Amino acid sequence: xxxxxxxxxxxxxxxxxxxxxxxxxxxxxxxxxxxxxxxxxxxxxxxxxxxxxxxxxxxxxxxxxxxxxxxxxxxxxxxxxxxxxxxxxxxxxxxxxxxxxxxxxxxxxxxxxxxxxxxxxxxxxxxxxxxxxxxxxxxxxxxxxxxxxxxxxxx
Amino acid sequence: xxxxxxxxxxxxxxxxxxxxxxxxxxxxxxxxxxxxxxxxxxxxxxxxxxxxxxxxxxxxxxxxxxxxxxxxxxxxxxxxxxxxxxxxxxxxxxxxxxxxxxxxxxxxxxxxxxxxxxxxxxxxxxxxxxxxxxxxxxxxxxxxxxxxxxxxxxxxxxxxxxxxxxxxxxxxxxxxxxxxxxxxxxxxxxxxxxxxxxxxxxxxxxxxxxxxxxxxxxxxxxxxxxxxxxxxxxxxxxxxxxxxxxxxxxxxxxxxxxxxxxxxxxxxxxxxxxxxxxxxxxxxxxxxxxxxxxxxxxxxxxxxxxxxxxxxxxxxxxxxxxxxxxxxxxxxxxxxxxxxxxxxxxxxxxxxxxxxxxxxxxxxxxxxxxxxxxxxxxxxxxxxxxxxxxxxxxxxxxxxxxxxxxxxxxxxxxxxxxxxx
Numbered sequence: 001x002x003x004x005x006x007x008x009x010x011x012x013x014x015x016x017x018x019x020x021x022x023x024x025x026x027x028x029x030x031x032x033x034x035x036x037x038x039x040x041x042x043x044x045x046x047x048x049x050x051x052x053x054x055x056x057x058x059x060x061x062x063x064x065x066x067x068x069x070x071x072x073x074x075x076x077x078x079x080x081x082x083x084x085x086x087x088x089x090x091x092x093x094x095x096x097x098x099x100x101x102x103x104x105x106x107x108x109x110x111x112x113x114x115x116x117x118x119x120x121x122x123x124x125x126x127x128x129x130x131x132x133x134x135x136x137x138x139x140x141x142x143x144x145x146x147x148x149x150x151x152x153x154x155x
Numbered sequence: 156x157x158x159x160x161x162x163x164x165x166x167x168x169x170x171x172x173x174x175x176x177x178x179x180x181x182x183x184x185x186x187x188x189x190x191x192x193x194x195x196x197x198x199x200x201x202x203x204x205x206x207x208x209x210x211x212x213x214x215x216x217x218x219x220x221x222x223x224x225x226x227x228x229x230x231x232x233x234x235x236x237x238x239x240x241x242x243x244x245x246x247x248x249x250x251x252x253x254x255x256x257x258x259x260x261x262x263x264x265x266x267x268x269x270x271x272x273x274x275x276x277x278x279x280x281x282x283x284x285x286x287x288x289x290x291x292x293x294x295x296x297x298x299x300x301x302x303x304x305x306x307x308x309x310x311x312x313x314x315x316x317x318x319x320x321x322x323x324x325x326x327x328x329x330x331x332x333x334x335x336x337x338x339x340x341x342x343x344x345x346x347x348x349x350x351x352x353x354x355x356x357x358x359x360x361x362x363x364x365x366x367x368x369x370x371x372x373x374x375x376x377x378x379x380x381x382x383x384x385x386x387x388x389x390x391x392x393x394x395x396x397x398x399x400x401x402x403x404x405x406x407x408x409x410x411x412x413x414x415x416x417x418x419x420x421x422x423x424x425x426x427x428x429x430x431x432x433x434x435x436x437x438x439x440x441x442x443x444x445x446x447x448x449x450x451x452x453x454x455x456x457x458x459x460x461x462x463x464x465x466x467x468x469x470x471x472x473x474x475x476x477x478x479x480x481x482x483x484x485x486x487x488x489x490x491x492x493x494x495x496x497x498x499x500x501x502x503x504x505x506x507x508x509x510x511x512x513x514x515x516x517x518x519x520x521x522x523x524x525x526x527x528x529x530x531x532x533x534x535x536x537x538x539x540x541x542x543x544x545x546x547x548x549x550x551x552x553x554x555x556x557x558x559x560x561x562x563x564x565x566x567x568x569x570x571x572x573x574x575x576x
Contacts, residue, residue: 093499094494094496095480095481097348097436098450098480100348105411108410126411128390129346133346139542
């Protein structure tokens with residue numbers, strides 16, 4: 001359901017501006033730009049016939065048991081997929097930068113659950129859009145409920 | 156005080172959304188000011204005094220006496236009589252005349268009188284190019300404002316904000332605080348967030364998703380040149396320039412753990428300042444560039460903390476309410492403004508750093524992104540009406556409330572510039 005542009009950029013950024021020793025603790029295994037899913041476009045998306053949205057409570061990143069059941073149904077597909085993209089979102093309430101972080105926590109929560117179930121972490125790409133990309137732009141409970149989500153795409 | 160003005164213009168495209176301040180709630184007991192048309196042989200005299208009047212009444216801090224109610228039109232100290240203004244219950248009078256005026260150059264002498272004190276409180280002199288009369292008027296307005304209130308005027312400051320003309324269009328705009336000279340600094344089909352001014356007003360930092368993930372850019376306002384901060388983190392966000400212009404605080408997330416970092420603009424080194432596994436974000440510098448306020452959910456809900464940069468010592472600042480976020484310091488460093496949420500309703504609040512009480516100052520329910528005028532007197536924030544984002548503001552003395560509607564689209568994330576020095 002979600003199209004995203006093919007991203008053509010450097011695979012791993014050296015710290016162009018920075019001192020390697022000072023920032024060595026910042027280097028982590030996860031990196032947007034090196035993620036496998038950057039090579040794929042929406043046309044390559046695997047249709048699982050599963051609901052591709054995981055919902056959350058306000059200001060929470062924890063998974064409900066229903067969400068865990070849904071993610072579990074993804075596991076076999078995910079193991080066979082070349083890449084997995086998890087996109088975290090929030091409702092409009094609260095502050096934008098906090099919501100950007102919260103959306104990331106939500107996507108990471110889904111990622112960690114997939115890893116527990118045996119999916120390789122190296123093919124999972126995580127991104128948060130915070131409150132920037134709502135599904136429903138209205139300001140009511142119903143819209144907020146739909147907007148607090150992680151979108152799962154397999155390639 | 157004799158000053159000659161040289162103005163630089165930003166390199167950017169101009170657009171037509173245009174913020175315009177509309178006073179929505181004014182107080183009846185505002186100080187009354189009369190700006191007498193400046194004596195001139197050309198048409199410019201009246202237009203300069205009108206511009207000064209527009210400035211001084213911009214935020215609803217003064218009430219202006221209409222020209223047709225004035226009993227006399229003095230232009231120099233020797234033909235000014237206090238009784239003409241006492242009768243009209245005027246508190247302050249501004250008069251002026253042109254020492255020199257031609258199609259290129261103007262030199263204005265002006266005076267400010269405090270009527271209740273029977274006193275001349277300012278005599279000033281400004282010169283500049285005829286074509287810069289708006290900017291000359293702003294300089295005079297600032298001087299007049301300071302002579303009356305003791306505070307520096309903000310009429311020549313700027314505001315940056317994000318404009319969404321439509322859902323897939325994002326623009327970072329800069330305009331004068333009165334909405335004039337609006338320019339687009341950068342536009343994208345992917346989200347743009349978190350504009351922050353450098354204290355020398357030469358650059359703006361912001362977050363762009365143009366490459367598919369949040370990245371921090373610093374853009375030169377004159378050359379348009381952009382530079383991104385590269386890290387190996389999952390995402391970079393919330394950049395804020397330090398008041399001493401030496402550092403940029405920002406948030407980097409490694410494996411979903413957003414923490415506060417500082418990028419040293421001189422030696423290009425990055426240092427880490429929080430390590431909690433929860434969310435740490437929204438850093439804001441203290442006026443002396445030694446401390447940072449930030450939002451953390453380490454207690455289970457978002458609350459404000461203060462970090463001493465040299466020691467990384469952290470102190471909790473807010474205790475009441477289930478959602479306190481995006482705080483920033485007032486220029487005195489003792490008070491803060493923040494987003495204060497309770498039961499899903501979000502208002503702008505102010506608080507003394509060292510006391511518990513949060514004073515709610517806005518009435519709408521989805522208020523966010525407060526930004527303080529550099530003189531500490533006015534707050535502008537973002538809010539929503541029927542899913543359209545717009546900016547609103549108020550003076551902290553409670554005497555004026557205003558909105559800044561645009562002709563189309565949504566506006567959010569206002570960032571008031573520091574003073575132009």
